[in-house]
Amino acid sequence: MTVARFWRKIPQRYNLIGTKCTTCGRHFFPPRTFCPDCRRNGKIVDHQFAGFGTIVTYTVIQTEPDHFASPGPYVLAIIKLDEGPQMTTQIICDPKEAKIGMRVRSVFRKIGTDGESGIIHYGTKFVPVE
Amino acid sequence: MRDVAVIGIGCTRFGEHWNRSFRDMFVEAGALALEDAKLSGEKIDAMYVGNMSAGRFIEQEHIGALIADYSGMATRHIPATRVEAACASGGLAFRQAVIAVASGMEDIVVAAGVEKMTDVEPGASTDALTGAADREWEGFVGATFPGLYAMIATDYIHKYHMTREQLAQVAVKNHYNGARNPIAQFQQEITLSTVMKSTMVAEPLRLFDCSPITDGAAAVIVAPLDRAREFTDTPIKVLATAQASDSIALHDRRDISTMDATVAAGQRAFKMAKLTHKDINMVEVHDCFSIAEICAIEDLGFCKKGTAGKFTEDGETALGGKIPVNTSGGLKACGHPVGATGIKQVYEIVQQLRGEAGKRQIENAKIGMTHNVGGTGATVAVHILGRV
Numbered sequence: 001m002t003v004a005r006f007w008r009k010i011p012q013r014y015n016l017i018g019t020k021c022t023t024c025g026r027h028f029f030p031p032r033t034f035c036p037d038c039r040r041n042g043k044i045v046d047h048q049f050a051g052f053g054t055i056v057t058y059t060v061i062q063t064e065p066d067h068f069a070s071p072g073p074y075v076l077a078i079i080k081l082d083e084g085p086q087m088t089t090q091i092i093c094d095p096k097e098a099k100i101g102m103r104v105r106s107v108f109r110k111i112g113t114d115g116e117s118g119i120i121h122y123g124t125k126f127v128p129v130e
Numbered sequence: 131m132r133d134v135a136v137i138g139i140g141c142t143r144f145g146e147h148w149n150r151s152f153r154d155m156f157v158e159a160g161a162l163a164l165e166d167a168k169l170s171g172e173k174i175d176a177m178y179v180g181n182m183s184a185g186r187f188i189e190q191e192h193i194g195a196l197i198a199d200y201s202g203m204a205t206r207h208i209p210a211t212r213v214e215a216a217c218a219s220g221g222l223a224f225r226q227a228v229i230a231v232a233s234g235m236e237d238i239v240v241a242a243g244v245e246k247m248t249d250v251e252p253g254a255s256t257d258a259l260t261g262a263a264d265r266e267w268e269g270f271v272g273a274t275f276p277g278l279y280a281m282i283a284t285d286y287i288h289k290y291h292m293t294r295e296q297l298a299q300v301a302v303k304n305h306y307n308g309a310r311n312p313i314a315q316f317q318q319e320i321t322l323s324t325v326m327k328s329t330m331v332a333e334p335l336r337l338f339d340c341s342p343i344t345d346g347a348a349a350v351i352v353a354p355l356d357r358a359r360e361f362t363d364t365p366i367k368v369l370a371t372a373q374a375s376d377s378i379a380l381h382d383r384r385d386i387s388t389m390d391a392t393v394a395a396g397q398r399a400f401k402m403a404k405l406t407h408k409d410i411n412m413v414e415v416h417d418c419f420s421i422a423e424i425c426a427i428e429d430l431g432f433c434k435k436g437t438a439g440k441f442t443e444d445g446e447t448a449l450g451g452k453i454p455v456n457t458s459g460g461l462k463a464c465g466h467p468v469g470a471t472g473i474k475q476v477y478e479i480v481q482q483l484r485g486e487a488g489k490r491q492i493e494n495a496k497i498g499m500t501h502n503v504g505g506t507g508a509t510v511a512v513h514i515l516g517r518v
């Protein structure tokens with residue numbers, strides 16, 4: 001991933017800023033600039049997500065791809081944010097602890113490094129709500 | 131629209147071909163298809179080729195022109211078009227060829243598929259395949275392809291209580307079929323314990339739930355049905371062609387373990403052919419992972435949602451079962467050279483309908499179906515083929 005490609009989405013990746021359609025009230029994360037329901041009648045504005053959600057499904061990835069920061073097995077999940085949309089994220093927890101329906105909250109963490117440039121990428125991961 | 135028939139088929143052996151190049155493979159598949167149709171290259175009006183990622187795998191783009199050139203078509207300047215839809219590239223190339231002939235725009239058209247995946251390190255090929263999902267919001271946060279399908283499996287098992295052993299039976303059955311297919315990458319049978327003891331890749335999926343990295347090419351030739359007998363005694367009619375889309379990312383689907391694009395493409399195909407699932411004698415489905423076959427046979431309507439595990443365990447998808455699934459060995463055992471897979475599915479069904487499928491022949495096969503998926507279900511192509 002080039003610097004520009006990552007930098008462009010820093011507000012979204014660091015702070016969980018998505019979008020919202022003020023016409024129908026639907027929230028989008030990952031952000032969308034076009035509402036699939038309202039189409040040309042949709043009006044899209046930025047929206048700061050609260051950072052709370054629930055695990056919909058998950059896996060424990062044993063063989064990690066290149067360039068990712070997580071040592072050893074890591075939990076990958078689809079979570080449903082309280083505002084409605086679903087997103088893919090890593091959950092920082094004991095792999096045995098992860099389960100469907102678990103409440104999670106967002107945290108700011110290192111995601112990985114660029115293999116060639118060595119640049120460190122940060123972003124949002126989730127942890128279990130105590 | 132004109133009726134369209136398949137008049138010739140060809141396929142390389144699938145496998146890790148260290149000594150064979152991208153060009154060698156598609157030339158072989160194309161030559162076999164021409165020979166099968168007793169056709170010379172001068173008769174070809176156009177070509178469509180399915181290829182996912184030659185840019186990543188062999189650092190070559192402009193695949194349409196390359197194929198036209200090396201199959202001797204460049205001097206005749208026929209149109210040659212690359213079609214890309216990740217793992218569904220081959221199915222879409224076939225569909226484009228069928229549409230070209232059906233429309234009357236072209237007469238004799240080649241639909242091919244090719245992928246050369248072993249010229250890069252395994253890590254690089256895995257990463258290239260992740261491009262079939264959402265790179266920005268799945269790949270960049272740590273999702274791998276097995277990881278995405280593993281999340282489908284977790285959701286499915288949670289909802290429908292399929293056992294891990296039932297899921298493993300998909301791979302056991304596909305290896306049994308692959309052992310009877312001379313072009314398959316893996317031609318040996320396996321047992322339940324082979325799957326259950328294999329390395330964990332992404333829970334609950336193990337190595338033997340995953341299709342392999344494969345080199346290979348396949349080609350078929352289509353023509354107007356009313357001219358088909360000029361070339362073959364056993365033309366196979368294209369009864370339906372259908373395609374559907376869904377969200378690129380798995381997290382945006384209506385239901386994680388239902389592929390709505392499969393449901394839509396399947397329904398459109400049955401409607402176009404005026405048939406139901408009961409009319410289908412065998413189906414090639416996209417089993418890139420064992421869980422994908424489970425979802426596919428339900429979403430196409432061959433069994434009820436939540437029952438495919440037991441259906442498979444009971445042998446209903448085996449060669450002698452109610453609806454034989456993946457007689458070729460599927461992506462799991464036959465191999466999965468991404469862009470070639472959709473064409474190989476047509477190749478297998480045509481062999482079955484001609485009665486040329488050897489030890490895996492389905493008796494009295496009259497109508498067959500193919501189901502080719504891109505990504506985690508963002509593109510699906512479904513075709514129905516029948517004996518004339």
Ligand SMILES: [Zn+2]
Nearest residue numbers: 021024035038
């Ligand atoms: Zn809207």
